[in-house]
Amino acid sequence: MSPHDQDHYGGLKATDELARQAKIGSGTRVADFCAGLGGTVRYLAYKYGANVTGIEFTPVRVAGAQDLTKLVGLQDVARIVEGNVMDVPLADASVDAVVSQESFCHVPDVKKAVMEAKRILRTGGRLAFTDWVANEPLSAADAQLMWDGMAIQPLRSIPDYRRLVEGAGLEVLSVTDLTDEWGPILKDRLAMYQRLREEARQAGTPLGHDAFHESYIRFVELVQQRKLGGIRIVAAK
Numbered sequence: 178m179s180p181h182d183q184d185h186y187g188g189l190k191a192t193d194e195l196a197r198q199a200k201i202g203s204g205t206r207v208a209d210f211c212a213g214l215g216g217t218v219r220y221l222a223y224k225y226g227a228n229v230t231g232i233e234f235t236p237v238r239v240a241g242a243q244d245l246t247k248l249v250g251l252q253d254v255a256r257i258v259e260g261n262v263m264d265v266p267l268a269d270a271s272v273d274a275v276v277s278q279e280s281f282c283h284v285p286d287v288k289k290a291v292m293e294a295k296r297i298l299r300t301g302g303r304l305a306f307t308d309w310v311a312n313e314p315l316s317a318a319d320a321q322l323m324w325d326g327m328a329i330q331p332l333r334s335i336p337d338y339r340r341l342v343e344g345a346g347l348e349v350l351s352v353t354d355l356t357d358e359w360g361p362i363l364k365d366r367l368a369m370y371q372r373l374r375e376e377a378r379q380a381g382t383p384l385g386h387d388a389f390h391e392s393y394i395r396f397v398e399l400v401q402q403r404k405l406g407g408i409r410i411v412a413a414k
């Protein structure tokens with residue numbers, strides 16, 4: 178399915194980097210927080226031989242992810258379960274690694290999600306995730322646009338994010354600023370969305386979600402201006 182089931186920036190290469198940082202290999206028990214259509218869940222199981230459980234909030238995505246996983250015969254090692262990352266349906270100390278990609282920006286209480294990651298990790302296990310950050314506070318209008326178009330919660334700076342993870346009781350191993358890496362990726366994505374809208378317009382079909390499109394254009398601008406950006410954080414229990 179790749180790249181259609183990879184709803185994060187940088188595709189499989191970005192997932193390989195998370196796998197490396199989280200020390201994922203054959204038999205590693207992994208949880209993917211906010212798994213979407215399960216692309217990362219299947220990839221980690223298929224490429225690394227990991228045993229992966231994705232936690233996903235939206236029922237229609239869970240159903241789609243499960244169908245896709247069955248289609249490729251990975252259902253014994255790649256599961257997607259319906260759940261909220263602020264209250265994860267997995268036992269204490271039951272996984273070796275937790276990953277998440279560009280999703281905590283949608284979660285109302287990120288500290289709670291990180292504390293859940295800590296709870297389900299075994300001692301020495303790793304949390305490795307990517308997410309949005311605000312290098313400077315957004316104007317009220319921009320914050321509203323991000324919420325209306327993409328359900329983005331209030332964002333935090335890189336130092337505040339580090340403090341949040343430490344405050345949840347994990348040891349931060351690395352914090353990498355991905356803003357420059359994301360710049361060209363986001364521009365390409367926007368060009369793709371614009372191409373698709375033009376094709377739809379020419380075919381006389383609905384153009385898609387205008388609020389999303391408007392907020393995405395502004396998002397890309399804000400990243401080029403480095404007001405918004407991305408990070409990868411790796412932490413250990």
Ligand SMILES: C[S@@+](CC[C@H](N)C(=O)[O-])C[C@H]1O[C@@H](n2cnc3c(N)ncnc32)[C@H](O)[C@@H]1O
Pocket residue numbers: 182183184185210211212213214215216217232233234235238260261262263277278279280283284285
């Ligand atoms: C941008 S998508 C990323 C999907 C996936 N991580 C990927 O890279 O393809 C964000 C996903 O987070 C899910 N989500 C948002 N809040 C959640 C929560 N509190 N618990 C679990 N999933 C959540 C959404 O339903 C959506 O599928």
